[in-house]
Amino acid sequence: MPCARLTARQAIAAVADTYTETAVPDGHRTSAAASSAPDGPLGWRGYDDARARARSRTGEDESVVTALATIGGRETVVLSFEFRYLGGSLGERTGDRLAAAYTLARERGLPVVSLIATGGSRMQEGMRALTQLQRVARQSALNRAAGLPQIAVLRDPTTGGGWATLGAGADVILALPGAQIGFAGSRVRPPDADPHAYSAEGQLASGHIDAVVPPDRLRATLQRWLQLLCPPPESRTRAVAPAPPPAALGVPELPETGWEAVVRAREAARPRAEAYLRAYFDDREEISGDRCGGVDPGIRCGFGHRDGRTIAFAAQCGTATRPAGFRTAARLVRLADRLGIPVLTLVDTPGAANDAAAEQAGAGAAIADAFAALATAQVPVTSLLIGEGGSGGALALAAPDRLWATPDSYFSVIAPELAAAILKRDEAQIHDTADQLRIRPQDLRELGVIRGIVPPA
Incomplete structure (x- = not known):
């Protein structure tokens, strides 16, 4: 199965020696209450039903799975997106999980590896979802200031705010061949836009990512990068x-x-x-x-x-x-x-x-x-x-x-x-x-x- 189409847990297993999922945070009181309100913070009709279908289809209750993993013997915090859960979109609870994972990485002095597959911010939560990008950007900056490396793996697709924060904000950016990558997703970009510009290969040619890595080489490549960027304590x-x-x-x-x-x-x-x-x-x-x-x-x-x-x-x-x-x-x-x-x-x-x-x-x-x-x-x-x-x-x-x-x-x-x-x-x-x-x-x-x-x- 192509790595780009793996589930969140399969994507982690494809690169990690072992892993243990991290605890799901309760979240901020306001965000937890808003997310659990009928049809979410906006009262978007049908949102609860959409989430229920996503849970049934994926076995997940959110679009991201976070874990403590070892990759090539290096302990690492891994963030992995489940695209089948509402297009891997970022909502408030997604933001809670990402913030908790970044915090855990700082507490333990660990690198962060993000396995991204997302369509962007979740429309059904409106601006409450979009502001999660600010939370993610702040957490990334705090880890950067702590001298902890961040590596992103761009799966298919990686668009919207997920690309503009977790992806483009990483220290080293790897992408899978043929992955769709860009701030604008396929349904919102100009109809005459060159599709190559929104591909892994196009982003590499334009200087926005570091390498396109075939799925069968991804695990070894991540191991080498972690060995290079993580000196002994x-x-x-x-x-x-x-x-x-x-x-x-x-x-x-x-x-x-x-x-x-x-x-x-x-x-x-x-x-x-x-x-x-x-x-x-x-x-x-x-x-x-x-x-x-x-x-x-x-x-x-x-x-x-x-x-x-x-x-x-x-x-x-x-x-x-x-x-x-x-x-x-x-x-x-x-x-x-x-x-x-x-x-x-x-x-x-x-x-x-x-x-x-x-x-x-x-x-x-x-x-x-x-x-x-x-x-x-x-x-x-x-x-x-x-x-x-x-x-x-x-x-x-x-x-x-x-x-x-x-x-x-x-x-x-x-x-x-x-x-x-x-x-x-x-x-x-x-x-x-x-x-x-x-x-x-x-x-x-x-x-x-x-x-x-x-x-x-």
Whole structure:
């Protein structure tokens, strides 16, 4: 049976080793009284009959089941929606259950995994139902402030307020293939709307979710994410140690001239981010997108294990970094900071993208956001220059006081060709300009820009 169509309990069983349902709260006095009033708080004719039919069909008395579960040996609070109960809609009693589950997670210091399948807020309870979104948003924020990770799994469908709170508000967002995802459900969106925009695949392409995961891989994927984002309790009492810089993978000799440094860094066969990430981590998972409608394939962000500890990473891949890339990196750094996880950045870009599309997408604001994220991080950030260090686009991902370089890299305030053009020098003077800029790794070390030059493995 496709995971998207499982019942609430089947969905939990599909990802958990074991689980025990949590107690159903009595709820606020006013909400309990209103929900138990004839036909609910609005006196909506036929609401009681609809709930009775839903109970008979599903065996549930509400649209969400909450549980304490172990997933890959990690204790977790799980929220699972029953779509067959009034379309998995959120009513007042749903809000009571969700609030109690978030509170339990805070009391026990546990992550929250949401298995979502909902059509949105319950019409038969009107504004009393809609305001549950505020309760859920507050509970999510409290858990975020407590440094507890939240992972959402978007089943089919995930629409309305359930998407705009439990789903889109999670730290890591996974979706099942083909799931309908969007604030507007299929019956209320414009008739000419592109259905791809409301699909898991469309949301991934637009930078709003992190991955589309087939049902047969979901359990293992959740296990890896929980292992990465939930450090052992005893580690939370210790100071966070910085990530060690990776060893150099390219040529070990230092360049003799500035222009030689540029040529080496631009060499197509030079080791890039993927090679460094593969050599550095034992295993890793990646996040995707800036949550603002953009994805930059030229930047890799995520979390990995190295020597038994989790390290977050943001790695430029040698292309001009786009606004979405800077925003994704900033999101990664802030999430790692909140969870107490050290960060490694790999710097490798000719510079920030400067075309019209980049300007329209807010290049300046995105770069500023990346600068701010690194500048304010309380966890240590380690940076390694592995190739081109092109101006502010590279500096935005470079730790202010913990930057190293490989022998086949350079860092410059501006590309030597552009510097020569600005100074009205001819092409023959580009090499001299590169030397004057003092962009070689050994120059950067002498200038105090980097801490040192990393040796090969």
